[in-house]
Amino acid sequence: MSDAAESVTESAPPREVHGAPEAAVRLREVLGQMPDYKPGKAAAAPAGVTAFKVSSNENPYGPLPSVLAAIGDGATTINRYPDMAVTALTQRLAKALDVPPECIATGTGSVAVLAQIVTAACDAGDEVVFAWRSFEAYPIVTQLAGAKPVMVGLDAEARHRLDAMFAAITDRTRVILVCTPNNPTGPCAGQAELEAFLDKVPSDVIVVVDEAYVEFVRDPEAVRGLEVWRHRPNVVVLRTFSKAYGLAGLRVGYAVAHPPVAAALRKTATPFGVNSLAQVAAIASLDAFDELSERVDSLVAERDRVVQALADQGWKLPRSDANFVWFPLGSDSTAFSEACQEAGLMVRQYGDDGVRVTIGEAEANSRLIEVAAAFGPR
Known part of the structure; x- marks a missing residue:
């Protein structure tokens, strides 16, 4: 042992708690300030009552037989890493959505893609504006990126107040999140009101249209995210396979963004994050839509x-x-x-x-x- 090592050992012996050394590590202060994400509780009921x-x-229906078959076939190669570029799914999504493949970025569920967006856009002290109450991961991913959450209350009908969200924009605003339909309250933002809002938002601010529940929308006046995206370079559409497609357990989501933003999202993604079974299941689900x-x-x-x-x-x-x-x-x-x-x-x-x-x-x-x-x- 070197003299330096001996000096450290003698001057700072590890303290023991219940027989184990106490960790003397420094963690980020923000972890003690931010809320924990709380998943839905498991089914439980009194005796004799179906839970x-x-x-x-979640989607109450199990996977389609064709999707299960694709997962089974894919399981034979799980000794290999998945395609990090998620090529086949990206191309299939591009075809389904009628967008160029270079405009798609994938991740482990839309919440992970959301984190990729905030990480790509925000430096320490920057701001992310969103309605509240809305998706509870919003303040978490914002603070983990070192940014500041700016929460704007909903109106009396539990809808976004887009005028108030515009008023909350500062020179530190980098991302605005519009959850439509809004989770957990349910209403959609309107297409016309969102377009009017976007006309005023600075063009260098990313506006995320979070459409995790878009397949369930029946309101004819509701936002049509892809239609908005096509003529707005600062708009990103966020979607998931967890809800309507019933693949919550496999964790796959995606963003549709213009090429410079989509490239940034791919840079901030976890390498090999979208596993091979998720990729084949998502493709099979699109084929069986x-x-x-x-x-x-x-x-x-x-x-x-x-x-x-x-x-x-x-x-x-x-x-x-x-x-x-x-x-x-x-x-x-x-x-x-x-x-x-x-x-x-x-x-x-x-x-x-x-x-x-x-x-x-x-x-x-x-x-x-x-x-x-x-x-x-x-």
């Missing part, structure tokens, strides 16, 4: 059934164009969550803001209607 997990906006769309239509029909039943009971909820409904219950949120759990429904509570319930199996949806009727509209 349903309606807390994570007609079959998948029937499932999406059935979920939309179930959503409409639930929304109408709740309206008939007297509930006044925000419009949802996603695969969930939002109960803005305030201080009654905990009581409603507990009532749902007693009925076998594991829902997603957001403190005292409200409760989000995923549209799941028909039995789960009917049980939600029953719980809401017993609880009484608020």
Whole structure:
């Protein structure tokens, strides 16, 4: 051992806690200031009651047989690294979306692509503007990048206030996030209002149109992200295979961006992040979209059934164009969550803001209607 090493060892012996050395490492201060991401709780219910997990906006249907077959075939080569460029999926997406392949960047779910965007755009102290409440990963990925989250409250109908978001822009603003339909509240931003907003936003600020739930949208006035993107160099459209496509467990999402931005997103991606099974499953899902769309239509029909039943009971909820409904219950949120759990429904509570319930199996949806009727509209 060198003299220097001996000096360090003698002057700073490791302290032990319960028999193990205590780590003397320095971690980033922001980790103690930012919230943890909270996944939806697993299904749980009292004895004798069927449990349903309606807390994570998952698709209740299992993979299509053709998708399972593709995964099985792909499993024979998992001893090899996946294609880091995600070439086949990129080309298939380009064909499906009618965009150039160089405009697509992939990642391990849309939340990872979101982190790639913020990392590519923000230096320490820069700002990211988004509505609140919205997707809970937004403040997390912002702060991890060393940027500052600027949260703009929703309006009385749980919609984005784009004028207020414009007013929040400063010379440090680098990214604006527009979640449409908004998670967890459900409404879409309108196409006309977004275009008017973008007319005012500085052209060097990236505006992300987060369309994780776009396949469930039926509002004719809703944002059409790709249409906006085609003539706006600073717009990025963010999408996922986790919701409508039912591939949440495989983690694959993508962005459509103009070539300079898309290239930056590929630079900030985790190497080999999109695994080989996710790639083949996503391609097989795109090939089977007609079959998948029937499932999406059935979920939309179930959503409409639930929304109408709740309206008939007297509930006044925000419009949802996603695969969930939002109960803005305030201080009654905990009581409603507990009532749902007693009925076998594991829902997603957001403190005292409200409760989000995923549209799941028909039995789960009917049980939600029953719980809401017993609880009484608020």
